[in-house]
Amino acid sequence: MEPRRDPRGALVRPYAVTRGRTEPLQNIALEAVLSCTPTQVAEARFAGHDKYRIASVCEGRAQSLAEIAAYTRMPLGVTRVLVADMVAEGLLTLHTAAPPEGFEERMNLLGRVLSGLREL
Amino acid sequence: MDFANYDPAGARRSREIISAKIVVAGGFGVGKTTLVGAISEITPLTTEALMTAAGVGIDDPSKVPGKETTTVAMDFGRITMAQDLILYLFGTPGQTRFWFMWDEIIRGAVGAAVLVDTRRITDAFAPLDYFENRNLPYVVALNRFDDAPHYELEEVREALAIPPDVPLVSCDARHRESVKQVLVTVVEHAMLRLQAEHGRGFPTPVG
Numbered sequence: 001m002e003p004r005r006d007p008r009g010a011l012v013r014p015y016a017v018t019r020g021r022t023e024p025l026q027n028i029a030l031e032a033v034l035s036c037t038p039t040q041v042a043e044a045r046f047a048g049h050d051k052y053r054i055a056s057v058c059e060g061r062a063q064s065l066a067e068i069a070a071y072t073r074m075p076l077g078v079t080r081v082l083v084a085d086m087v088a089e090g091l092l093t094l095h096t097a098a099p100p101e102g103f104e105e106r107m108n109l110l111g112r113v114l115s116g117l118r119e120l
Numbered sequence: 121m122d123f124a125n126y127d128p129a130g131a132r133r134s135r136e137i138i139s140a141k142i143v144v145a146g147g148f149g150v151g152k153t154t155l156v157g158a159i160s161e162i163t164p165l166t167t168e169a170l171m172t173a174a175g176v177g178i179d180d181p182s183k184v185p186g187k188e189t190t191t192v193a194m195d196f197g198r199i200t201m202a203q204d205l206i207l208y209l210f211g212t213p214g215q216t217r218f219w220f221m222w223d224e225i226i227r228g229a230v231g232a233a234v235l236v237d238t239r240r241i242t243d244a245f246a247p248l249d250y251f252e253n254r255n256l257p258y259v260v261a262l263n264r265f266d267d268a269p270h271y272e273l274e275e276v277r278e279a280l281a282i283p284p285d286v287p288l289v290s291c292d293a294r295h296r297e298s299v300k301q302v303l304v305t306v307v308e309h310a311m312l313r314l315q316a317e318h319g320r321g322f323p324t325p326v327g
């Protein structure tokens with residue numbers, strides 16, 4: 001694996017930023033969305049550079065885990081560990097509702113997606 | 121419209137947002153990123169996951185000495201439909217050795233579109249088999265390239281042994297209206313499938 005050059009100029013191995021932890025506190029889906037208030041961003045300043053970058057990406061706009069990884073240029077697995085920590089620490093708010101399971105609810109969601117597409 | 125403008129009073133209260141997703145699959149160069157970009161409100165993004173070839177989901181190679189590791193790039197786009205509804209489009213690499221990644225991508229997905237290029241039609245076999253096995257609703261979209269040999273849709277259906285109930289459409293991944301039609305077809309097909317399964321008494325959520 002190629003080491004990654006992080007914005008501070010140091011060569012770091014991907015999981016160095018999580019101190020080697022590879023298991024997230026909770027398994028956040030790729031498309032799960034998270035956001036951060038200005039207050040939370042201010043708090044994240046004291047939580048380390050990588051968490052602060054994540055907080056900044058989510059300020060004022062809900063972003064999926066996939067978007068956070070893309071904007072911060074961190075591998076998905078690393079991002080997931082950090083994001084799950086931040087949710088536990090109150091630095092990020094996880095908005096994602098569990099996908100509906102009942103027939104009516106699933107049809108309803110598909111119907112909303114369909115009309116959303118047609119309106120584009 | 122931006123759902124993430126905050127009222128500071130409710131700052132930490134979690135508002136629920138549903139993320140729906142549609143998967144776009146197909147071989148290398150078939151037009152996946154082009155399709156996502158034609159309709160996404162953001163320029164398609166890429167995220168890279170480090171993977172072991174063994175597909176055990178451990179992406180720190182120091183934990184699995186001797187195992188080949190690879191970086192898998194996924195392209196994706198976003199359509200914010202309402203304050204509480206976002207549609208994500210995930211373009212997935214078509215190569216077989218990356219499939220362990222797909223289980224995560226398709227979990228909870230509305231459905232999928234398999235893009236086909238008539239110059240490399242056999243690239244579609246792998247994703248078609250995969251979605252068929254996972255019982256994920258999918259449609260097939262023939263992406264017409266200018267210099268590609270022309271085939272009728274039914275010839276393609278036969279060549280790829282696409283079941284008769286799977287929608288097969290022609291598209292141009294560069295054009296928004298065409299892409300919109302492909303996605304509408306995916307969602308309509310997913311609704312029909314869900315209705316049929318419900319009628320038979322087998323609700324089968326994917327993943």
Ligand SMILES: Nc1nc2c(ncn2[C@@H]2O[C@H](COP(=O)(O)OP(=O)(O)O)[C@@H](O)[C@H]2O)c(=O)[nH]1
Pocket residue numbers: 146147148149150151152153154155211263264265266291292293294
């Ligand atoms: N003529 C034509 N070219 C296309 C179409 N879709 C994609 N392309 C071109 O094909 C190339 C590969 O497309 P890309 O989206 O990167 O493929 P991907 O590897 O599946 O993501 C790019 O140069 C596109 O501009 C199409 O519908 N018609």
Ligand SMILES: [Mg+2]
Pocket residue numbers: 152153154195211
């Ligand atoms: Mg691509």
